[in-house]
Amino acid sequence: MTLAYSFEDSRPEPRSPSLVEAMDRLGVRMAFAKDEEVYAQDEPAELMYRVISGMVRTTRLMSDGRRQIGEFYAPGQLFGLEAGPMHRYSAEALCASTVQVIRRSIVRTHLAEGDLERAIWDTTQRELERAQDHLMVLGRKTACERVASFLMHLAQDGGSEAVDMPMGRQDMADYLGLTIETVSRMLTQLQSSKIVEFASCRKFRVQKWDVLERLAA
Amino acid sequence: MTLAYSFEDSRPEPRSPSLVEAMDRLGVRMAFAKDEEVYAQDEPAELMYRVISGMVRTTRLMSDGRRQIGEFYAPGQLFGLEAGPMHRYSAEALCASTVQVIRRSIVRTHLAEGDLERAIWDTTQRELERAQDHLMVLGRKTACERVASFLMHLAQDGGSEAVDMPMGRQDMADYLGLTIETVSRMLTQLQSSKIVEFASCRKFRVQKWDVLERLAA
DNA sequence: CGCTGGATTGAGTCCGGTCAAGCCTTGTGG
DNA sequence: CCACAAGGCTTGACCGGACTCAATCCAGCG
Numbered sequence: 001m002t003l004a005y006s007f008e009d010s011r012p013e014p015r016s017p018s019l020v021e022a023m024d025r026l027g028v029r030m031a032f033a034k035d036e037e038v039y040a041q042d043e044p045a046e047l048m049y050r051v052i053s054g055m056v057r058t059t060r061l062m063s064d065g066r067r068q069i070g071e072f073y074a075p076g077q078l079f080g081l082e083a084g085p086m087h088r089y090s091a092e093a094l095c096a097s098t099v100q101v102i103r104r105s106i107v108r109t110h111l112a113e114g115d116l117e118r119a120i121w122d123t124t125q126r127e128l129e130r131a132q133d134h135l136m137v138l139g140r141k142t143a144c145e146r147v148a149s150f151l152m153h154l155a156q157d158g159g160s161e162a163v164d165m166p167m168g169r170q171d172m173a174d175y176l177g178l179t180i181e182t183v184s185r186m187l188t189q190l191q192s193s194k195i196v197e198f199a200s201c202r203k204f205r206v207q208k209w210d211v212l213e214r215l216a217a
Numbered sequence: 218m219t220l221a222y223s224f225e226d227s228r229p230e231p232r233s234p235s236l237v238e239a240m241d242r243l244g245v246r247m248a249f250a251k252d253e254e255v256y257a258q259d260e261p262a263e264l265m266y267r268v269i270s271g272m273v274r275t276t277r278l279m280s281d282g283r284r285q286i287g288e289f290y291a292p293g294q295l296f297g298l299e300a301g302p303m304h305r306y307s308a309e310a311l312c313a314s315t316v317q318v319i320r321r322s323i324v325r326t327h328l329a330e331g332d333l334e335r336a337i338w339d340t341t342q343r344e345l346e347r348a349q350d351h352l353m354v355l356g357r358k359t360a361c362e363r364v365a366s367f368l369m370h371l372a373q374d375g376g377s378e379a380v381d382m383p384m385g386r387q388d389m390a391d392y393l394g395l396t397i398e399t400v401s402r403m404l405t406q407l408q409s410s411k412i413v414e415f416a417s418c419r420k421f422r423v424q425k426w427d428v429l430e431r432l433a434a
Numbered sequence: 435c436g437c438t439g440g441a442t443t444g445a446g447t448c449c450g451g452t453c454a455a456g457c458c459t460t461g462t463g464g
Numbered sequence: 465c466c467a468c469a470a471g472g473c474t475t476g477a478c479c480g481g482a483c484t485c486a487a488t489c490c491a492g493c494g
Contacts, residue, residue, distance in 0.1 A: 060349075062434055066357040070349060083342035088349055124341060125300035131348035132277075132287060132305055138355035139394035140283040143482065169441065177356035182482055184442055200491085201441060217279055360450065386473065399450055401474055417459090418473060 019078075019119040022110050023050055027102035032093035038080070041090040045082040047101055051075045054097020055166040058089035059174070069175040071130055072167060081123045095166045138177045141217070146176040147186040148215035151196060155206050165202045236295075236336040239327050240267055244319035249310035256297055258307040264318055266297040271314020272383040275306035276391070286392040288347055289384060298340045312383045355394045358434070363393040364403040365432035368413060372423050382419045 029052060032038060038049060038056060049056075051073050058070040058079065070089045073079045080091055093099070107116050137149050150172060155163045165172075169180040176183065190196050195211050198204045206212055246269060249255060255266060255273060266273075268290050275287040275296065287306045290296045297308055310316070324333050354366050367389060372380045382389075386397040393400065407413050412428050415421045423429055 060353055062353070062357060064434075068353045068356040070352065083338075083345060088346065121300075121338070124345060128300060128341060128345045128348060129305065131345060131352060134352055135287065135348060135355060136277055136279070136285045138352060139285045139391075140279060174356075179483060180441080181443085181484080185482090188442075217281075396451060397473080398452080398475085402450090405474075 018111060018115050019107065020050070022107055023048075023100050023102050026106055026110060027100040030099050030101050032097050032099060034093060034095050036093050038091040038093060038099060039087050041087055043087050043090075044085060045080060045087045046105070047080065047103055048078065048107065049080040049091070050078050050100040052098040052100055054093055054095050054099075056091055056097060056099065057094045057167070057171060057175075058091045060089050067174045068177070069171060071127070071134075072171075072175070078119070078123050081120050083120070083124050094168075094171055143176075143178055143182050144186050144189065145215055145217055146178060147172075147183060148190065148195075148212055149217075150176060151190070151204065151206070152212055152216040155204075155212075160205070162199060162203050162205045165204065169201075235328060235332050236324065237267070239324055240265075240317050240319050243323055243327060244317040247316050247318055249314050249316060251310060251312050253310050255308040255310060255316060256304050258304055260304050260307075261302060262297060262299040262304045263321055264297065265295065265321055265324065266308070267295050267317040268292045269315040269317055271316075272311050273308055273314060273316065274311045274384070274388060274392075275308050277306050284391045285394070286388060288344070288351075289388075289392070295336070295340050298337050300337070300341050311385075311388055360393075360395055360399050361403050361406065362432055362434055363395060364389075364400060365407065365412075365429055366434075367393060368407070368421065368423070369429055369433040372421075372429075377422070379416060379420050379422045382421065386418075 027050070032054070039045075039047070041060065053075055055075075056073040056079060058073075060068050060070065062068075071079075072094070080087065082088060104116065137146050141149065151163075154165060167175075169183050172178075173180045173183045187196075187198070190212075191198055193211075195208045195215070196204050196206050244267070249271070256262075256264070258277065270292055272292075273290040273296060275290075277285050277287065279285075288296075289311070297304065299305060321333065354363050358366065368380075371382060384392075386400050389395075390397045390400045404413075404415070407429075408415055410428075412425045412432070413421050413423050
């Protein structure tokens with residue numbers, strides 16, 4: 001495994017510390033290769049997951065191959081905590097990743113009454129908020145605004161540091177409802193306007209926060 | 218009020234019957250005119266709402282006026298039951314409507330422990346599922362597929378009956394991430410292919426379920 | 435050093451947006 | 465009952481942003 005994207009636990013889960021602790025004690029760490037599936041759509045959701053290193057994406061596929069990415073999960077974030085009994089998206093590692101896995105029933109027996117429920121609740125709530133923000137992006141924003149929003153979001157809590165982008169152009173495109181070519185064009189456009197600067201095609205730095213913020217609207 | 222859209226309680230809320238009962242006993246019925254606001258975005262969410270007649274939409278606005286509709290709520294459905302402390306969308310009646318309103322704190326004191334929580338949970342869960350389906354529509358479907366999905370959804374539980382569409386073209390457009398003109402064109406296209414038939418511009422009947430379903434993908 | 439897969443760039447097309455005209459329904463007032 | 469106005473819907477002509485297809489570039493790696 002390369003060191004490139006192993007920013008271990010740099011963004012810890014803000015809530016449910018006791019759950020995370022229980023997962024640490026009782027959970028199993030599993031390694032996933034790039035593009036390896038963590039779970040499948042319509043599979044029963046009896047496990048829960050937490051990203052340790054790398055990054056995970058949730059995707060949904062149409063019969064003709066069109067793909068929509070629901071969300072990206074960075075180290076520290078919980079995922080696969082569906083409200084219903086089934087997974088509504090499939091989940092895949094988008095680069096070599098390690099994920100902590102634990103059976104829900106085990107968590108339940110080892111946690112104070114309601115702790116698991118609270119964690120699921122917090123996660124679902126955040127999930128809904130993210131989906132609602134995503135709707136605005138997909139429904140009403142231009143290609144340039146979508147890409148700007150995306151970079152903004154990635155850079156959010158990175159200070160003025162260089163930000164790593166574990167996902168490739170295709171993943172960005174499928175997240176933003178665009179094509180790779182359009183994503184690429186918008187990125188070069190943002191770069192030539194000196195709004196962001198790319199060290200490599202997976203690493204950038206924001207140069208004009210105000211402009212980027214205004215573009216992301 | 219015209220009789221056009223008064224399909225009172227034809228689609229009852231499937232879960233949380235005790236909550237609905239409590240709302241019936243303790244809630245207040247309020248009438249809203251077309252386009253009247255039920256609650257505003259970023260307003261504290263201390264009330265909960267249930268559509269009695271008419272229809273309600275939740276919307277989010279961008280600074281330049283672009284609008285995204287989050288969801289439509291038919292009679293019987295609960296809305297405004299946000300997970301967080303604030304409303305993340307504003308809600309408006311899209312035609313003359315009556316809405317049952319009740320303060321959350323009152324519900325809590327009159328219901329068995331956990332009943333309110335369960336209702337909020339069920340609603341949030343359904344909300345998330347709807348948002349996730351919506352993402353696929355906005356991210357990866359063509360104009361024709363979006364409109365087909367929309368009609369499909371409306372007609373879902375209407376049998377082969379004529380289906381009423383309380384919302385205007387602008388509302389459809391803002392829900393589907395399109396313009397009124399495109400929506401209109403797709404509707405005439407679907408009609409001239411004999412897939413659906415419009416009695417008036419707000420009332421239709423599905424003629425070829427299989428084709429519509431395939432289009433909606 | 436060449437191979438490979440991802441990223442960029444270019445040329446051309448097309449879907450959906452824009453602008454503008456016309457139509458139809460509904461409601462109002464003479 | 466008709467005339468007219470107003471708003472919503474449809475239709476047409478045109479435009480442009482994003483897609484498609486294809487060539488090229490580039491970094492990582494054997």
